[in-house]
Amino acid sequence: MPTNLIRPDDPALHDEPVVAVATLVGATGSTSKKLGAKMIVGASGRLVGGVTIGGCVDAQVIEAADALVAGGEAKRFLSISLDDDEAWEIGLTCGGTVDVLLQRVRPRDARDPLVAAHRRAAALVDDGEAAVIVTPLDGGDPRTVVEAEAPAPSAGVFLDRVAPPTTLVIVGAGQIAMSLTALARELEMRTIVVDGRERYATRERFPCADDIRVGMPSEVVAEIRHTKRVAVVLVAHDYKYDLPVLRALLRSPVGYIGMLGSKKRGSAVRDMLRDEGYSGDEIARLHSPIGFDLGGRGSAEVALAILSEIVAVQYGKRA
Amino acid sequence: MSGGSSAFRAAVLEHFRRPRNRGAFDAPSGQADGANPLCGDRVRVQLVVEGSVVTDARFTADACAICVAAASVLTDHVRGLSLGEAAAVDATWVFGALEGEPPSARRRCALLPLDTFKRALVAVGASGR
Numbered sequence: 001m002p003t004n005l006i007r008p009d010d011p012a013l014h015d016e017p018v019v020a021v022a023t024l025v026g027a028t029g030s031t032s033k034k035l036g037a038k039m040i041v042g043a044s045g046r047l048v049g050g051v052t053i054g055g056c057v058d059a060q061v062i063e064a065a066d067a068l069v070a071g072g073e074a075k076r077f078l079s080i081s082l083d084d085d086e087a088w089e090i091g092l093t094c095g096g097t098v099d100v101l102l103q104r105v106r107p108r109d110a111r112d113p114l115v116a117a118h119r120r121a122a123a124l125v126d127d128g129e130a131a132v133i134v135t136p137l138d139g140g141d142p143r144t145v146v147e148a149e150a151p152a153p154s155a156g157v158f159l160d161r162v163a164p165p166t167t168l169v170i171v172g173a174g175q176i177a178m179s180l181t182a183l184a185r186e187l188e189m190r191t192i193v194v195d196g197r198e199r200y201a202t203r204e205r206f207p208c209a210d211d212i213r214v215g216m217p218s219e220v221v222a223e224i225r226h227t228k229r230v231a232v233v234l235v236a237h238d239y240k241y242d243l244p245v246l247r248a249l250l251r252s253p254v255g256y257i258g259m260l261g262s263k264k265r266g267s268a269v270r271d272m273l274r275d276e277g278y279s280g281d282e283i284a285r286l287h288s289p290i291g292f293d294l295g296g297r298g299s300a301e302v303a304l305a306i307l308s309e310i311v312a313v314q315y316g317k318r319a
Numbered sequence: 320m321s322g323g324s325s326a327f328r329a330a331v332l333e334h335f336r337r338p339r340n341r342g343a344f345d346a347p348s349g350q351a352d353g354a355n356p357l358c359g360d361r362v363r364v365q366l367v368v369e370g371s372v373v374t375d376a377r378f379t380a381d382a383c384a385i386c387v388a389a390a391s392v393l394t395d396h397v398r399g400l401s402l403g404e405a406a407a408v409d410a411t412w413v414f415g416a417l418e419g420e421p422p423s424a425r426r427r428c429a430l431l432p433l434d435t436f437k438r439a440l441v442a443v444g445a446s447g448r
Contacts, residue, residue, distance in 0.1 A: 196359040196381060216352075216361040216381045240360065244381045275336075 005125065005162050006040070006107065006118040013107040016042040020065035021103045021114065024051040025137065025158040029082055029096015036160045041065035051100055057082065061100055068104050076102040077137060101137060101158065113141035120144040121162050128225060130163040165190050166229050166255075166314065170209075171217050171245050172236025173200035176260070179303035180233065181208040187307060189231075194220045196241070218244035231256035231310045233290060242269060250282040256313050258290035258306060287313075327419030334388035334417075339395045340377045341387075347377075349443030353435030355427055360386045362432050364394070364439045373397050373405050376436075383428050385421050390432035392416040397436070406440055408433065 006013075006021060013019065024037040033052060040048040041062055050058055057080045068076055078100040106112045110119065117133050121144045124131040132150035135142040135158045153159055166189045170177045173195035181191045185208045192211040195201040201214045213220045218241075221232065232249055234242050237260050249257050250273070259266065266288030273283050291305030292312070347365035354361050360382040367375040376394035380387050393413060397405045413433050414420045421429050 196354060196361040197356060199356065200359075216363070216379065218381050219379075236359075238359070240383045240386075241381050272336075 005122055006038070006105070006115070007122060010048075010107075013040070013042070013048075016044060016046065016107060018043050018069050019105050019107055020068045021105050022051050022061045022065055023101045023103070023135075023158070023160065024098060025101045025135075026079075026099030027096065035158075036162075039065075041069065043069050052098060057098060061102070065102055068102050078102065101135065117142040117144045125162055125164050128164050128227070130161060133160040133162065134158075135160060164229055166231055166310070167192065167224070168310070169194060169221060169224060169230060169232040171195070171221065171232065171234045171241055172238070172260075173197065173202075173205065173212075174235060174237075175299040176235045176302050176306075178205060179300040180235070180306065181206050183300070183303050183307055184208075187311070192224065195236070216244075217241045218248045221245050222248045226252040226254045228253060228255040230254040231313075232258070233306055233310075234259040235290075235306075237261060239269070243272065246273060246286065247276070250278055250285060256287065256310050257285050258287040258309065260290050260302075261288055263289055324419040327417055327421070330392075330416075330418045331384050331388040334391040335384035338378075338387055338391040340391065341379065342377045343379055344375070344377055349439050349441075349446055351435050351438035351442055353431050353438070355386075355431055358383070358428065360428060360431055362386060362390055362435050364390065364432060364435045366397075366436075366439050366443055368402065368443050371402050373400050373402065378432065380432075382431070383425075385417075385425055385428040386431050388417060389413055389429045393432050393436055402440065402443070406437070408436070 020041045022039040022041065024033055024035055027035065037051050038049050039051050039058065039061060051061055052058060060080055061078065064076055064078055080098050080100065082096045082098065103114055105114045107115060109115060121131040121133055124146060130147040131144055132147055133142050133144050134151060137156050137158055147161065150159055168180065168184045168189045168191045170180050170191060171194045173193050177193055181193065184191050190210045192213060193201055193206050193209045194213050194217050196215065196217055198214050201212050203212060206212055224230065232254055234245055236242065242259055270283050270286065287309060291302060292308045294301060294305045296302065344365050344367060348368040350363060350365040352363045362378060362380040362382050364376065364378050366373055376397050378390040378394050380390055396416065397408065410430055410433060413429060417429065
């Protein structure tokens with residue numbers, strides 16, 4: 001579930017009658033989190049999330065949030081400079097500003113406008129749709145629309161896009177796959193482990209996996225809904241799975257396809273696919289050797305290298 | 320692929336690179352799935368039977384070269400055979416078609432399609448077609 005969505009049934013909220021929701025709605029400079037990042041401040045003092053990377057301005061946000069929760073105002077807007085004088089003098093500031101919208105919310109009240117908007121967004125995300133929560137900054141209730149119906153960006157309105165999490169499909173239930181499921185959970189990815197071998201693809205070996213599927217891997221992968229938010233990694237290191245799965249993927253819209261193996265092996269696989277009629281553009285979608293070269297060879301290190309590359313591709317940092 | 324004669328290796332590579340009858344029918348008369356649980360080979364054999372004759376056969380596989388090659392030669396061979404003739408196809412025929420035997424550790428790769436084919440024949444009988 002995206003971190004910028006509020007779930008009224010979140011255990012962190014169930015005993016909070018009133019909270020302040022702080023949302024990062026604008027930023028300049030280099031230190032901000034993604035727009036839409038949220039921090040929830042409960043009447044009990046509880047803090048969930050954050051609106052800056054290191055929390056350098058969170059104290060100001062918390063102070064304003066506490067006042068909002070106590071005072072009953074519905075909304076407040078903060079524009080905070082990141083250039084505090086002391087840090088500036090010793091050259092340790094990133095510079096810039098962050099704009100934070102504070103909203104007073106009753107998380108257990110379905111009629112609360114923000115709760116209603118987030119519920120609808122959560123329902124759309126659960127169905128695999130991206131949604132946009134449209135929030136007027138100068139008053140008015142938020143509303144949720146599917147992404148295709150979102151208005152154009154404009155001053156005075158914040159568009160909070162929420163999308164289904166990345167689905168990481170892992171073909172080959174070995175040691176690297178085990179590390180991938182553990183690390184991917186921290187990245188809030190949904191993981192599906194696929195293998196043809198029942199003794200490998202077990203819940204005991206993959207306690208962190210969201211789904212474990214045993215069958216003909218190319219068929220299992222073909223049955224998964226292919227979108228840009230799907231990343232597929234071939235870590236069986238076995239051509240018997242690699243080639244059929246690649247045939248099922250190279251003409252699909254998945255966002256990332258990577259295959260474990262040396263440059264030589266990757267080259268041989270590309271040659272075979274070319275002989276089978278796949279185009280240069282289709283074959284160029286394959287990342288092999290998979291992952292950034294971080295130097296490590298342990299399974300967790302390889303998993304980290306793979307996930308690093310996937311994240312970079314998602315943010316357009318590597319073609 | 321290691322071991323086996325050069326003729327065997329050539330036959331396996333030829334059928335792996337250009338498999339015959341790879342694909343699936345929308346409505347087969349019968350089919351069966353097979354798996355080698357440790358190595359992970361997976362194969363499906365589908366048959367079309369008219370009267371008492373196997374008129375067509377196809378396979379899909381996420382499997383090694385030996386397994387794919389065995390499925391390829393087998394599905395080619397059984398077209399036009401009667402159900403009785405098809406049921407009589409055995410390991411000796413498969414090894415002959417592949418021009419040799421695989422190393423002992425890989426025999427199960429070569430014989431998985433045959434076992435799956437036999438179970439597809441049973442499925443045809445069970446379906447009454």
